[in-house]
Amino acid sequence: MEKRDYLDLYHQMVVIRRLEERSAELYQQGKIGGFLHLYIGQEAVSTGLISVRRPEDRIITAYRDHGVAINCGLSAREVMAELLGKVTGCSRGKGGSMHLADVKKNFWGGHAIVGAHLPIAAGLALGDAYQGNKAVTVCMFGDGATNIGYFHEALNLSKVWNLPVLWVCENNQYGMGTAVERASAVSEIRRKADGYGMKSEAVDGMDVMKVREVSARLYDEIRNGSGPQFLEVITYRFRGHSMGDPERYRSSEEVKTWLENDPIGIYHRYLLENKIASEEELQEQIRLAEEEVNDAVTFAEASPEPPAEELFKHIYVEG
Amino acid sequence: MARITMREAISQALWEEMERDPSVFIMGEEVGVWGGTYAVTKGFYDHFGPERVRDTPIAEAVIVGAAIGAALTGLRPVAELMTINFAFSAMDHIVNQAAKLHYMFGGQMILPLVIRAVGGGGRQLGATHSQTPDAIFAHFPGLKVVAPGTPADAKGMLKAAIRSQDPVLFIEHATLYQTRGEVPEGDYIVPLGKSTIQREGRHVTIVTYSKMLEISTKAADQLAKEGIEVEIVDLRSLRPLDMGPVLESFKKTNRAVIVEEGWKSYGVGAEVASRIYEEAFDYVDAPIKRVAQAEVPLPYNRTLEQMALPQVDDVIKAVKEVL
Numbered sequence: 001m002e003k004r005d006y007l008d009l010y011h012q013m014v015v016i017r018r019l020e021e022r023s024a025e026l027y028q029q030g031k032i033g034g035f036l037h038l039y040i041g042q043e044a045v046s047t048g049l050i051s052v053r054r055p056e057d058r059i060i061t062a063y064r065d066h067g068v069a070i071n072c073g074l075s076a077r078e079v080m081a082e083l084l085g086k087v088t089g090c091s092r093g094k095g096g097s098m099h100l101a102d103v104k105k106n107f108w109g110g111h112a113i114v115g116a117h118l119p120i121a122a123g124l125a126l127g128d129a130y131q132g133n134k135a136v137t138v139c140m141f142g143d144g145a146t147n148i149g150y151f152h153e154a155l156n157l158s159k160v161w162n163l164p165v166l167w168v169c170e171n172n173q174y175g176m177g178t179a180v181e182r183a184s185a186v187s188e189i190r191r192k193a194d195g196y197g198m199k200s201e202a203v204d205g206m207d208v209m210k211v212r213e214v215s216a217r218l219y220d221e222i223r224n225g226s227g228p229q230f231l232e233v234i235t236y237r238f239r240g241h242s243m244g245d246p247e248r249y250r251s252s253e254e255v256k257t258w259l260e261n262d263p264i265g266i267y268h269r270y271l272l273e274n275k276i277a278s279e280e281e282l283q284e285q286i287r288l289a290e291e292e293v294n295d296a297v298t299f300a301e302a303s304p305e306p307p308a309e310e311l312f313k314h315i316y317v318e319g
Numbered sequence: 320m321a322r323i324t325m326r327e328a329i330s331q332a333l334w335e336e337m338e339r340d341p342s343v344f345i346m347g348e349e350v351g352v353w354g355g356t357y358a359v360t361k362g363f364y365d366h367f368g369p370e371r372v373r374d375t376p377i378a379e380a381v382i383v384g385a386a387i388g389a390a391l392t393g394l395r396p397v398a399e400l401m402t403i404n405f406a407f408s409a410m411d412h413i414v415n416q417a418a419k420l421h422y423m424f425g426g427q428m429i430l431p432l433v434i435r436a437v438g439g440g441g442r443q444l445g446a447t448h449s450q451t452p453d454a455i456f457a458h459f460p461g462l463k464v465v466a467p468g469t470p471a472d473a474k475g476m477l478k479a480a481i482r483s484q485d486p487v488l489f490i491e492h493a494t495l496y497q498t499r500g501e502v503p504e505g506d507y508i509v510p511l512g513k514s515t516i517q518r519e520g521r522h523v524t525i526v527t528y529s530k531m532l533e534i535s536t537k538a539a540d541q542l543a544k545e546g547i548e549v550e551i552v553d554l555r556s557l558r559p560l561d562m563g564p565v566l567e568s569f570k571k572t573n574r575a576v577i578v579e580e581g582w583k584s585y586g587v588g589a590e591v592a593s594r595i596y597e598e599a600f601d602y603v604d605a606p607i608k609r610v611a612q613a614e615v616p617l618p619y620n621r622t623l624e625q626m627a628l629p630q631v632d633d634v635i636k637a638v639k640e641v642l
């Protein structure tokens with residue numbers, strides 16, 4: 001890794017953090033509608049995971065997708081514009097927060113039905129296997145999603161057909177207000193992969209370098225024909241499930257303990273301690289991220305609403 | 320032109336499309352080694368091999384879901400659901416994913432996907448295995464829903480569906496597989512979303528599709544003996560619904576009977592009738608009649624089952640009521 005790669009990871013994480021903080025404000029002001037699920041606390045997961053993907057590798061995730069979009073190379077502008085429902089948004093304002101995508105960047109969404117994108121991910125990987133592409137499909141989902149039938153159908157099929165998928169469970173300890181052990185028969189989620197004869201491991205999701213390292217190895221193995229593998233990433237969401245969550249299901253002490261493991265703080269210290277970057281250089285990255293997000297908000301607010309004819313566009317490709 | 324069965328026509332369309340385009344492949348339960356539950360894909364596995372004729376686990380959500388994913392990568396999967404009754408286990412992927420991805424992501428995602436599913440009652444399979452839930456699927460914009468009633472249309476529309484850039488639910492009828500008809504050889508395409516006049520007549524319009532085309536034709540034959548000339552419009556596609564030939568015919572006959580196999584409530588007949596009232600009210604000479612399945616879960620007992628399904632006599636009675 002070059003110095004600028006280290007700084008770039010830092011930059012991405014800070015952009016996500018700032019973008020999420022600004023989104024929360026815009027939501028309070030009524031400028032963002034619908035549901036808004038923030039990625040704050042989980043930035044290291046997708047940043048590490050996606051930092052080692054190749055352009056041909058496909059990424060697909062659930063509705064907590066803003067960070068994933070940024071890591072896939074979508075601009076803060078087109079993400080913010082989508083949140084504001086503008087026609088300049090990545091989905092032309094017709095998807096909203098939960099449905100970000102950019103097919104050209106191999107980012108396949110943004111899916112709001114819990115677990116429903118897992119079968120689709122299996123299909124993306126099938127497409128690559130069928131066409132002889134050496135690509136990996138990376139499918140991210142929450143701990144809660146491992147309890148729905150789609151998860152089991154998709155894992156089973158991926159193993160039966162030896163599909164090149166990396167299943168990535170972001171275990172942030174809760175599905176809405178339900179703690180993992182209250183919803184999942186096995187609370188060590190990676191063990192669910194055992195039932196499908198699939199290799200699995202777990203990694204600390206608050207440490208971007210650890211996520212990156214294990215991801216790089218798994219991509220390699222899968223690219224070289226290992227078949228599907230399962231990665232459980234241990235993480236925590238610092239904010240509520242979505243906006244307006246009263247958070248009765250967890251104690252403030254618990255939240256406080258996790259806040260001490262802020263993924264950006266951990267990486268910040270790592271960069272200083274290993275003398276990869278100076279404090280000034282990191283402050284400069286923070287400043288740039290701030291600018292980028294401010295610019296995105298200005299752009300999104302100034303962007304036009306979708307024109308009325310957009311309503312009937314894109315129902316079908318033909319007719 | 321050869322006279323072949325509906326099964327052969329469907330099989331021929333699949334075979335020819337797979338020969339023509341290597342991105343077309345089949346996946347579903349028992350489509351391969353077994354040869355297809357209804358023998359539609361008999362011989363395919365040996366000819367095209369396991370990569371292109373893929374036996375799946377009994378897992379409808381992932382059958383449709385994985386077909387969606389593969390379609391997103393540019394392939395043209397034909398996913399087979401053993402019967403349409405099992406589509407309910409894949410409902411989310413059909414109506415929440417397939418029907419919505421193109422629109423919801425602003426036109427970025429393209430799904431050239433076909434879901435084949437066989438439906439219909441009349442074989443004493445009991446309530447869970449005998450349904451005609453076509454209208455449910457036709458409710459959703461973004462999905463194309465077609466149900467041909469003749470072997471020629473089955474071939475031509477399946478080819479059109481496979482070549483279409485949009486997700487298509489292709490509904491077959493279990494008791495039509497043995498029906499024979501003239502089917503053009505080779506590249507024969509029937510565009511989706513076009514209804515057609517299957518029989519000309521001047522006294523009354525019957526609007527129908529799929530299996531009920533056969534029932535309606537039998538009724539028309541009998542009525543002809545009494546001097547009643549029935550015009551039959553075959554919808555063929557439920558979504559998009561082409562009202563053109565329906566309205567054209569109705570403006571000539573001023574009377575209509577709509578015959579469908581599914582339940583009457585919230586059904587195809589309800590939709591077509593209200594469209595006629597909305598778009599041709601001035602031409603209405605008699606209240607429009609609907610013939611449909613009795614509002615019960617279809618019973619196993621043969622007599623009861625036949626009582627519940629629309630019969631030739633029901634159609635004749637309805638025609639006489641509107642005359």
Ligand SMILES: Cc1ncc(C[n+]2csc(CCOP(=O)(O)OP(=O)(O)O)c2C)c(N)n1
Binds near residue numbers: 115141
């Ligand atoms: C099929 C389905 N059921 C319920 C919901 C409502 N819902 C949205 S998010 C969520 C919790 C999911 O938790 P998890 O998978 O752990 O993801 P996280 O929100 O923690 O990232 C629920 C129940 C849904 N969107 N889809």
Ligand SMILES: [Mg+2]
Binds near residue numbers: 142143171172
């Ligand atoms: Mg969770």
